[in-house]
Amino acid sequence: MSDYQPNEIMTIAAARLLTNEDVCFVGIGAPSAACNLARLTHAPKITLIYESGTLSTRPTVLPLSIGDGELCDTALTTVSVPEMFRYWLQGGRITTGFLGGAQIDRFANLNTTVVGPYDAPKVRLPGGGGAPEIAIHCGQIFIIMAMGQRAFMDKLPFITSLGHGTGKGSREALGVKTRGPTQLITDLCIFEPDAETSELTVTSIHPGVTRDQIQANCGWPVKFAAEVKETRAPDATELSVLRDLHARTKAAHAA
Amino acid sequence: MSDYQPNEIMTIAAARLLTNEDVCFVGIGAPSAACNLARLTHAPKITLIYESGTLSTRPTVLPLSIGDGELCDTALTTVSVPEMFRYWLQGGRITTGFLGGAQIDRFANLNTTVVGPYDAPKVRLPGGGGAPEIAIHCGQIFIIMAMGQRAFMDKLPFITSLGHGTGKGSREALGVKTRGPTQLITDLCIFEPDAETSELTVTSIHPGVTRDQIQANCGWPVKFAAEVKETRAPDATELSVLRDLHARTKAAHAA
């Protein structure tokens, strides 16, 4: 089974990390696909929350936006956005948050705000949205991002959301008690923060990907763990469920 | 028509002060009777709010407590208690609040907390409940209390809710922008704060009541306005509607 795209193994690898016990704060795009794939395969009881206020939602197609009606229709209930951010996110009730971004550094800090100076932007990005507080209030963070030299940066022009700051101990020094990014799932490999330094370190490489390829798509010298696994290739079920989900979604959004 | 009780004219005189435009924060007892009497007579569109969260409620019997089911059954909607105190009371959305108390002083400050020292109470009263913030957030306050030497005090042992403090300008000095108590309706007469001093001053005396009677039931030297009116006696409609309401209520509560 090698007939899959890099973004498919990225989504599937992320989905595999999720369990029935997780309460996920889901972002749009790859996180939404990964979470719903997990729900439709091995983790049917996983709890999905979208920042629009929908608690325990079970969409049959992926939402285009964070607040599609599908999310509300299939939710246990829907709360106001102030309540979502106060009682649910800040309340510490989310086990796993998902983030992506335009740019990431070796300590999993993310930039989704601006390229170039803030006051004279070269590229103005959408901004943080929920990310600054998702990054500190969820029990742990999974980041899903495709690799590339313009995304995996040696130094970020702007820090939108906190990863591991300047390394081990940064979060604690800021009084943050959650674990922060524990997994960075890319189209080429999976990184985890090193136990000693919190620097992102490759722990699993997707089938057929080389270390050189990973380095070529990363703006800092990549660290590899002492033991690097090969990511298990997507199986037929994973691929068909994911593709069905995307097909249903595409049909629904074009309607 | 002189066949009425002192507490009836007290309730009726209070009810007459209310209009269709008022949004009232209603307390249990005489305020609830007065507000619902107004609603069932001359002010059918008056908006009644109880601190239990019921907005625009229209009970057919008076609630025994602030949160009887009747209030919710007949409400436009019901909000949580934190929302009630944040968005609705503190939000400044109430035109008229009602307060009563065990004790009052000449500046309409109220005590419902304690008689004797706080730490070694002679009589422990229920406490403030909503009163401290009702007193400062409603556009104006109507106080309904029967007179008596133990209730109308020269000096309060404890100030539970703010009236006019130590006199004119006290509220402003505390940064409070609402009018505070504008009417004190008793079983014998009606007091209003003097325009110059904010001291409670008799402006209307109920039929058949003498100035000596008022003074005999008040712990401070009573001031009378230059022109004191006679309160109009309850008319047949007012009395019958009030008595019907009380009869329905009594039957319902005994059930």
Next chain:
Amino acid sequence: MAEFMSLRDAIAANLKDGDSVAMEGFTHLIPYAAGHEVIRQGQKDLTLIRMTPDIIYDQIVGMGQAKKLVFSWAGNPGVGSLHRVREEIEAGRLAIEEHSHAAMANAFEAGAANLPFAVFRGYKGVDLPKVNSNIRSVTCPYTGEVLATVPAVRPDVAIIHALKADREGNVMLEGIVGVQKEAVLAAKRSVVTVEEIVDDFGPRSANAVILPAWTVTAIVKVPGGAHPSYAQGYYKRDNAFYIAWDKIARDKAVFLKWMEDNVLSSGPESFAAHARRFAVAAE
């Protein structure tokens, strides 16, 4: 994740001597059956938190199980005093931390929001801040206005009564919802008694007040469990009992006899009879 339990097991597993506990319900849905189980089990040195202590805390205080009461209005609504509470306070045997309703409501909200304190505009020109050192202030960093603060309520245990749970352990409330959701979210552990357990909540408002299963510790079915309070759509408030309580609680001996007859030698199953007697359908 919510576990379905017997009332005895749920209280025993979650409430320990010395705990702080919030049994909430603003007139509606007061958790009497659970409170009576606490009385039967006799947990001691409790810090009782509740906006309006109501008869349930008059009973627990009267049985000598509380060391402290955190509250904003301690009376029998529309009737008069809570005689057991009042006697203990007047005798100096019960510590109190007294707030206004606004402060308590904000304190529960802050607890649910995982904040250490709440900010509100209140307590102006009154004496309570002189006797409660937990009433403090912050200055607005934009306007310079000084606002009141109150510490968040973060009880060890929240105990509430709700209308329904579904088989997954989600809990639904409706009507006067008070601060119950906040109490559960603010607490370390929670026990929720319900009128009924249903397969599915069925058609409902998209914005129904629901506590998801993973926010609740224990769920117990106790029909009638709010009596003499009420459960919207199930049974009405027993106002006559609230009036009658005044006489029962006024005298300690009468009170103790009543507690012996009606609580200590009884069980949660006795509440079903109340539910039938005051059933909404029976009107």
Next chain:
Amino acid sequence: MAEFMSLRDAIAANLKDGDSVAMEGFTHLIPYAAGHEVIRQGQKDLTLIRMTPDIIYDQIVGMGQAKKLVFSWAGNPGVGSLHRVREEIEAGRLAIEEHSHAAMANAFEAGAANLPFAVFRGYKGVDLPKVNSNIRSVTCPYTGEVLATVPAVRPDVAIIHALKADREGNVMLEGIVGVQKEAVLAAKRSVVTVEEIVDDFGPRSANAVILPAWTVTAIVKVPGGAHPSYAQGYYKRDNAFYIAWDKIARDKAVFLKWMEDNVLSSGPESFAAHARRFAVAAE
């Protein structure tokens, strides 16, 4: 007290040059018809406040009516950039005050609660506080923890789209309710467009999300008024339009032509066709 008006009169009476305005709706119930009326009337120097500016603000900004944008996420959700907003910011022609969602949600909540600021735990280890001087802090008077603050949002005008109003002028929302209730309660004036006006809301949850008539300034019936956003139970989100907008907005000339054809020479009645096309019942 809510007054029933035409859309033209409601916007003209309530929105003036230089006003701050919050058109809210978190994906759901975005007030497009009202926004288009603002574009036709051409109010200038507006401060636009919205958590997620969405296409509606791309349009108003693109038409040159805004001097400042207060926001927390300015994108076309699931699609990409808001090209008009992005171009104006990159060119330095649009002032911004940028927050996180948590900050904005708290700021609306504080506005509704008539507080000057909100307290929350946020903005740790990030750069936004370095570039937004309105992100400040207070110290908890109990624990010493330093928490983030944001000024309350208190717009001159709130504009929202809701599901229904009744004849008395009460307004009902359902589904994803976002911060719309807070926006209306925080604002000095409000314009609410609705799908329909009913005699009575009829049977409903006891805790339905309702803005009472006396909290609303103007109500206008505009069926379909949220398109290409959606109205729960009435019509679905026009996701294809959101995708198509990317091409329209990318080029200023194409954008202006589209605005001329679809907004300036149109009126609120055109929204009814959208509602029919995406009607939930039509599925």
